[in-house]
Amino acid sequence: MSKYRYSKVSGDASIREYISLEEDIDGEYTIVSKLNTPLHKIAIVEQEGNLLVYSGGYVMFSTTDDEDRYSEAMVHIAMAAAAKRKRVLIIGGGGGITTREALRYSDVRKITTLDLDEVIMKIGKKLEPVVAFNKGSLNHDKVKTVNEDGRKFLEETDKKWDVIILDLPEPSRKSVEVSRLYSVEFYSLLKERLNPGGAISIACSNGDSTPQYLWSIYATLRDAGFHVLPYYYLEEDDADDWLYCLATTSEVNPNDLSMVVSTKNLTTERLRQMFDLPYYLNIAKNTGKIQTDDNTVLVDIIDKAYYNFE
Structure with missing residues (x-):
């Protein structure tokens, strides 16, 4: 991989194909590599000893402390809520x-990790700083990696899982088809592929700009027949709050959940606190709309929040 120094120049078209203005990096950084795949424009960026992997202009994953916090919140709530944890499916897990x-x-016993882009999965498996950060997880003997669309994979299998993790990009005008991984039809399929007592966690964007995004996923999951609990993670010194939904086949009381393993950032107390949503999120609860295969509910929310499209 070639390496060169890039001093940030706002609006530089040559780099804007890889790093959007919304995701601009403060200060100087090194672009380790720019890659064009059939699916994405990927930039691997090094800054202050960390790697950030951009796809379609936005950070897909990184080797930062933020990534630790985000992933812990993504995984351990569903693991705590599930009756069993023998079989785990992760869709969007290339890092x-x-x-x-x-x-x-x-x-x-078995983790199946999917990512649509083979190059993203290779980065997670082979790029040394990423492999060190993920502790070689994608090469572990308990893990099967698959390069395939998550919906197609589930439509073509009759296997079931105890825990399903959905860490997917937000749909946009450039990738409207991603909405099919958030639709009531897809969530109904997930319900068929979940064992009794199973649990699902779903990343739901940020609360400061798109609370309606969270509540639309909430409404869609409920329409598919799930019991749903929204939760969030916010560091006091961080500007962004990460939103998630926990979806289960039977009702769960957050106060009954406990951390089973030790992590950097989560305790049982912190886990339970994440279900206590702040006022600015709760007041938007009735704004959610149901995403289907045939509408653009989530795309419209993202467009309005970030691009001022009405």
Whole structure:
């Protein structure tokens, strides 16, 4: 991989194909590599000893402390809520960090990790700093990696899982088809592929700009027949709050959930606190709309929040 120094120049068209203005990096950084795949424009960026992997202009995963916090919240709530944890499915796990977290559980027997882009998966498997960060998770003997669309994979199998983790990009005008991984039809399929007592966690964007995004996923999951609990993770010194939904086949009381393993950032107390949503999220609860295969509910929310499209 070639390496060169890039001093940030706002609006530089040559780099804007890889790093969007919304995701601009403060200060100087090194672009380790720019890659064009059939699916994505990928930039691997090094800054202050960390790697950030951009896809379609936005950070897909990194080797930062933020990534630890995000992935712990993504994985351990569903693992705590599930009746069993023997079989885990991760859709959108090419960086291997969520897989690393799932491997903390001794009762996990098999993890299937999917990513549509083979190059992203190769980065998670072979790029040394990423492999060090994910502790070689994608090369672990309990892990099977698959390069395939998550919906197609589930439509063509009759296997079932105890825990399913959905860490997917937000749909946009450039990738409207991603909405099919958030639709009531897809969530109904997930319900068929979940064992009794199973649990699903779903990343739901940020609360400061898109609370309606969370509540639309919430409404869609409920329409598919799930019991749903929204939760969030916010560091006091961080500007962004990460939103998630926990979806289960039977009702769960957050106060009954406990951390089973030790992690950097989560305790049982912190886990339970994440279900206590702040006022600015709760007041938007009734704004959610149901995403289907045939509408653009989530794309419209993202467009309005980030691009001022009405």
